[in-house]
Amino acid sequence: xxxxxxxxxxxxxxxxxxxxxxxxxxxxxxxxxxxxxxxxxxxxxxxxxxxxxxxxxxxxxxxxxxxxxxxxxxxxxxxxxxxxxxxxxxxxxxxxxxxxxxxxxxxxxxxxxxxxxxxxxxxxxxxxxxxxxxxxxxxxxxxxxxxxxxxxxxxxxxxxxxxxxxxxxxxxxxxxxxxxxxxxxxxxxxxxxxxxxxxxxxx
Numbered sequence: 001x002x003x004x005x006x007x008x009x010x011x012x013x014x015x016x017x018x019x020x021x022x023x024x025x026x027x028x029x030x031x032x033x034x035x036x037x038x039x040x041x042x043x044x045x046x047x048x049x050x051x052x053x054x055x056x057x058x059x060x061x062x063x064x065x066x067x068x069x070x071x072x073x074x075x076x077x078x079x080x081x082x083x084x085x086x087x088x089x090x091x092x093x094x095x096x097x098x099x100x101x102x103x104x105x106x107x108x109x110x111x112x113x114x115x116x117x118x119x120x121x122x123x124x125x126x127x128x129x130x131x132x133x134x135x136x137x138x139x140x141x142x143x144x145x146x147x148x149x150x151x152x153x154x155x156x157x158x159x160x161x162x163x164x165x166x167x168x169x170x171x172x173x174x175x176x177x178x179x180x181x182x183x184x185x186x187x188x189x190x191x192x193x194x195x196x197x198x199x200x201x202x203x
Contacts, residue, residue, distance in 0.1 A: 002115070002125045006055040006081060007048040007182060011067060014094070015106040019057070022111055026052075026182050030067055040168030042074055044179070047166065049079040051183040055123055057083040057114075059105040083121040085109050136186040138177060146193040149173055160196055 004025035010016055016027045028045065035041050048054055056071055058064035072080060085106060091098040092108040099105065106114070118125065143149045147157045158176060162169060167179060180189060 002118075004055065004118070004123060004125055006053040006123055007045075008055045008057055009045060009071060010106055011058050011064065012107075014092075015057075018107045018109075019114070022115070026178050030058075030071070033063070033067065035067065036070060040170060043166065044168050044171075045071065046075055048179070048182060049075040053079050053081065053123075055081045055083055055118070055121055057085070057106060057117070059099075059103070060085050060087050061099060061101040061103050061105070064105070081121040081123045083117045085113065085117050088113075138180050138186055138189050140177065142186075142189070143173065143177060146197055148176075148193075157197060161193070164192065164196065 001022055001024045004023055007026045007028055008019060008023060009028050009030060010019065011030055011032055013029055016029050019027055026048070028041075028048065030041065030045075031038070035045070045054060054071075054075060056068050058068045068082070085104075088104045088109065089098075089102050090104045090108060091102075092105065109117075140149065148154055148161065149158075151157075154173075158173060159169065161167075162171060162176065165180075165183070167176065171179070184192075
């Protein structure tokens with residue numbers, strides 16, 4: 001596994017599954033062209049870019065470059081790293097026929113080629129073998145402790161937290177947990193929750 005600080009932006013869920021095999025980090029999908037109209041997804045990507053930077057890894061076909069160029073238009077250039085996969089003709093195993101241009105997408109590319117593409121982007125990666133995290137992660141137990149899960153008003157509490165941080169309203173609890181670990185420290189999280197939910201905890 002390789003650890004990546006930046007949020008990795010890919011097109012679809014199969015790309016995300018593919019990269020999850022060897023990447024320890026946050027992977028966000030654009031849902032293909034869906035990101036063009038999804039203002040919340042755009043806001044999330046901009047927020048991640050601002051706090052962590054993003055690594056764009058889209059397919060090498062025309063559609064992939066349209067999505068890549070769109071992201072370049074909504075995120076400052078100094079917050080973006082680009083990883084490019086080579087043009088390789090072929091068909092993904094789950095598909096009945098090749099794509100319109102006959103090129104393999106991210107999901108069909110080998111680990112070695114994907115790793116080389118990521119390395120060529122200029123981001124700093126480190127292997128997680130024998131790697132001990134110095135950063136203390138926010139966990140599901142912390143969510144429970146602050147009433148963000150497991151209580152009658154958990155949904156309301158998560159909504160307050162997301163609104164405070166200008167995060168998409170429709171994010172799931174798991175997605176919220178992933179994003180929080182990317183944009184803030186454990187101490188920042190606890191201080192914010194203490195401020196937001198003290199009245200609730202105090203009855």
